[in-house]
Amino acid sequence: MDFCFRISGMAGDGIRGAGTVAAKLFARHGYHVFAHFEYQSLIRGGYNAAVVRVSDSRVGAHSSEEELLVALREDALHGGARLVVYDSSMFTLDSGYGVPMKEFAEAEGAPEIFRNAAALGVVCWVYGLELEVLRQLYRDLYGRKAEVDVRLAEAGYSYASRELPRVREAGSTGERPKPVLTGNQAAALGAVKAGLRYYYAYPMTPSTQVLHFLAGVGEKLGVTVVQPENEIAVAVMAAGTAFAGGRVMVGTSGGGFALMQEAFSMLGMAELPVLFIEAQRAAPSTGVPTYHAQQDLRFVLHAGHGEFPRLVASPADAEDAFYLAGELLNLVWRFQVPGVLLMDRYLCESATTAEPDVAGVVPEEPELWRGEGEYRRYALTPSGVSPLAFPPEAVVKVTGNEHDEAGFTADDAETVREMYAKRMRKEEAMAEELERRGSSLRWWCEGEDVVVTWGSSVPAAAEACEELGLGCVQVRYLAPFPARELEHLRGRRVVCVECNYSGALRSLLREHLCVEAELVGRWDGRPFTPEELTRRLEEVL
Numbered sequence: 001m002d003f004c005f006r007i008s009g010m011a012g013d014g015i016r017g018a019g020t021v022a023a024k025l026f027a028r029h030g031y032h033v034f035a036h037f038e039y040q041s042l043i044r045g046g047y048n049a050a051v052v053r054v055s056d057s058r059v060g061a062h063s064s065e066e067e068l069l070v071a072l073r074e075d076a077l078h079g080g081a082r083l084v085v086y087d088s089s090m091f092t093l094d095s096g097y098g099v100p101m102k103e104f105a106e107a108e109g110a111p112e113i114f115r116n117a118a119a120l121g122v123v124c125w126v127y128g129l130e131l132e133v134l135r136q137l138y139r140d141l142y143g144r145k146a147e148v149d150v151r152l153a154e155a156g157y158s159y160a161s162r163e164l165p166r167v168r169e170a171g172s173t174g175e176r177p178k179p180v181l182t183g184n185q186a187a188a189l190g191a192v193k194a195g196l197r198y199y200y201a202y203p204m205t206p207s208t209q210v211l212h213f214l215a216g217v218g219e220k221l222g223v224t225v226v227q228p229e230n231e232i233a234v235a236v237m238a239a240g241t242a243f244a245g246g247r248v249m250v251g252t253s254g255g256g257f258a259l260m261q262e263a264f265s266m267l268g269m270a271e272l273p274v275l276f277i278e279a280q281r282a283a284p285s286t287g288v289p290t291y292h293a294q295q296d297l298r299f300v301l302h303a304g305h306g307e308f309p310r311l312v313a314s315p316a317d318a319e320d321a322f323y324l325a326g327e328l329l330n331l332v333w334r335f336q337v338p339g340v341l342l343m344d345r346y347l348c349e350s351a352t353t354a355e356p357d358v359a360g361v362v363p364e365e366p367e368l369w370r371g372e373g374e375y376r377r378y379a380l381t382p383s384g385v386s387p388l389a390f391p392p393e394a395v396v397k398v399t400g401n402e403h404d405e406a407g408f409t410a411d412d413a414e415t416v417r418e419m420y421a422k423r424m425r426k427e428e429a430m431a432e433e434l435e436r437r438g439s440s441l442r443w444w445c446e447g448e449d450v451v452v453t454w455g456s457s458v459p460a461a462a463e464a465c466e467e468l469g470l471g472c473v474q475v476r477y478l479a480p481f482p483a484r485e486l487e488h489l490r491g492r493r494v495v496c497v498e499c500n501y502s503g504a505l506r507s508l509l510r511e512h513l514c515v516e517a518e519l520v521g522r523w524d525g526r527p528f529t530p531e532e533l534t535r536r537l538e539e540v541l
Contacts, residue, residue: 001056004063008049009072011042018116019050023351026054027180030173035351036062041290060317060459064529070119097164104155117149121156128169181354183347184209186318190325195363198248199225200234206348207251207279231256235263242272245390251277254296266400268308273332280344282525291525292345297504300340309426311339312479316458318354326361333366346527347456376405384425431480440482447471453497461497464533483512
């Protein structure tokens, strides 16, 4: 059981909400789901779609082979679905099946946007799902306000049962319902499990949902959420919070992270632990702000002026985002460096069934000052990591200037050389810790020829590699780069799969390992599908 369908319309038709409810409807029937949302940077009009893939096994990407299209607008017809259902109150077609969804909404005295509930009633019928599950889902989501949605879903279901054929008898799997999370929500929850207490952000697609989500549940989870006046204020507030001992995370996209560069560099000098979510979107400049890309890898690896260590990790799916966000928050505090969780639009905003082991992430305590003698914030150590203390338990001097062990500004050659080397020693210590944890890589399947990939391109690549008998490895940590763990790629045929033009990960393989990889790239703002990658990898190999 593995199929995909699309609900389409324009901005203002509630397409994202309909797609989310559809995903949760199948998840409550025990299925695995993946819902991908397409939308333009418009408040009204344009083209919006929710593409929902349903399977009886875990899926991490949508499919380009769709069997059903539910179109709420005539200009939202898309693709070659076997069955097309459209709102016959709005337009007529020579083929397909019309359902008067707008008429149903008008009969209830409801705004036009409510016809998406009638569309979901149709979906419920054509896939043989239980209408009562959809009724209860609406009531769980919207409480007393749900009754209009319920009646419209019933109207759509009843009409479809008389006029439409069934696409398939999906029914219930008999398994328990599965939770549905976006990558943004999963990352937020993973950080909370690792002790997150403060989240600061200025809204910027596709990271904005983290801000909205934590603002809604922050009081329950013990997280203070603040939206300052701009991204510069976000980063500087985070620095002050870390100085005072608060576990803090900030969120933005490439353009916002660009504004944070001076503060990011200051964190490197001051050795302050702050975790950044950098949610990539099509660039440069404003680019195509609601579409997908993996273009910021080199930018993040070299963010800030000067040399200083940082942690950079990129999750493949929502469960991976949960674990990596928690681990990164712990590690930035352990090594007192800034860290970046490098996400992307496809992962951030897509909704998928995810069941991470919530007990698998716990707060890890950094090395703390024991209160003996005079406190030196930047005490020289073999690992480069100095014991932490926070006001008022000690006099803590933190500065963005070069400094001595006590935190006083210094510019003599010997002190500069020692403190510079102290900070850079953390890179080797971090690499050893990640190797010990086994966190840097994940092999999805084995094969002589190997696809190396990162971020949300991983699930589609893994599915294609499984089909073709190729190896597939995800690079989870990109700084420090796991060169020692990838040495066995030398002498093998390697292909990099990533959503950019120049091959950012491919360049890292060349830089660190002298491995020349072929590139399968995409840079049109759309993510890979397994079918596309299977075809393109066959052409390359």
